[in-house]
Amino acid sequence: MLLFDSHVHIGVAKIKNIEEGHSSLPAYNNATANTFSNYLRVSSAKGVTKCLAFPFPFNEVKRESANKYILECAQKEPTLILPLLLPDDIRSIEANITNIYGIKEHFYLEISNDVMFPIYDLLRKTGKVLLIHAHRNEWRKKISEISSNFPELKVIIAHCARKQPFSDEGLVDNVKDILAASKNRSNLYFETSTIRTNGASLAELINLVGDEHVLWGSDFPFYKDKDEDVYKLECEFISSSKLSDDSRKKILSENFRHLFQADNIWIRRACDHDSDTLINMLEGISEPERKLLAISAKSSFLKQMLRKPKHVFVAENSKGQILGFLRKSDRPENGALIEEVYVPANSRGSGIGRLLIESVTKALSYAEMKTYSSNDPMVNIAKKLGFTPTFTPKKTMINWRLG
Ligand SMILES: [Zn+2]
Secondary structure: OOOOEEEOOEOOOOOOOOOOOOOOOHHHHHHOOOOHHHHHHHHHHHHEEEEEEOOOOOOOOHHHHHHHHHHHHHHHHHEEEEEEEEEOOOHHHHHHHHHEEEEEHHHHHOOOHHHHHHHHHHOOOOOOOEEEOOOOOHOOOOOOOOHHHHHOEEEHHHHHHHOOOOOOOHHHHHHHHHHHHHHOOOHEEEOOOOOOOOOOHHHHHHHHHHHHEEEEEEEEEEOOOOOOOHHHOOOOOHHHHHHHHHHHHHHHHHHHHHHHHHOOEEEEEEEEEEEHHHHHHHHHHOOOHHHHHHOOHHHHHHHHHHHOOOEEEEEEEOOOOOOEEEEEEEEOOOEEEEEEEEHHHOOOOOHHHHHHHHHHHHOOOEEEEEEEEOOHHHHHHHHHHOOOEEOOOOOEEEEEOOO
């Protein structure tokens, strides 16, 4: 199954001078760091290929620098990270509105409506989301305020509004309350992280809100028990819940896609789920094209690489169809060699090859590739993206470098 995670904290939360009463809150005695490089490793190992990511929600953490860190992460790894910011003043949100997918509002932050309402309005106008974690008894009030003032705003309810961490206590009652308080249910989504019960509540929730309104999330790196495998447990929660395969697919990936991909083609890291499609694509490459890509001699090696697709990225449309792939291999000091870029004939001409290379090279300090000089489309892409020819051993082959 594809996994798109709607709830990930990234950052290093250095909490100094904890405010009165906060030190007893569960989050303060839990994980307070998930650096960019750590999350790249974790998400790759767990097969998470897209995520909504935002800072740790502590009042004592400088919001401005925490937001800046998230934006930097998303810039480096646009194939994985869809950034949400913690609410700051309207100007800083406005300045970054085209680079973000929305806002994460947290009960710890207790920001007044005078600050939040202009931000909600901006989110509504630009079609971005508000992911909200209100305090236990504030859900109803908060939702009805937002709903009556901004009925078109897309709202995701974190943890499906359950009362206690790591339980489904009060979940169904809270959801009923929220539905009663909301004017526009079509813009309301419920995110499943940290419920992790036997799944009866999830089935009931789906009966109430519909499976197209539920999103899967992990709340990584927060845990219930230290050293637990958060992703394994959150996946097991969904797989053990009594749901149809169709519902499961919607919750784990398709609803996320519908909300955030719109009609765009996006690039994401490939995972096991993609290997059959990638191998079919490889086998469909014609002989003249194999020669042009210099893959005739390594077909069986490539097939093996695509069976467990590491270092492979795919271009995917909003129907979930794969339109092309890129494979790279790592080089020292955060560099990479782009090994193959392939887009089948029926998907060419819309900039997919370029988008693959552009997205993947953002995280790298330099990139190299080799093309036949007769491979006009790749030569054009290389030039447009600023690659320079470094070495031409034979007239037929060009070595390129970026950075
Ligand atoms: Zn969280």
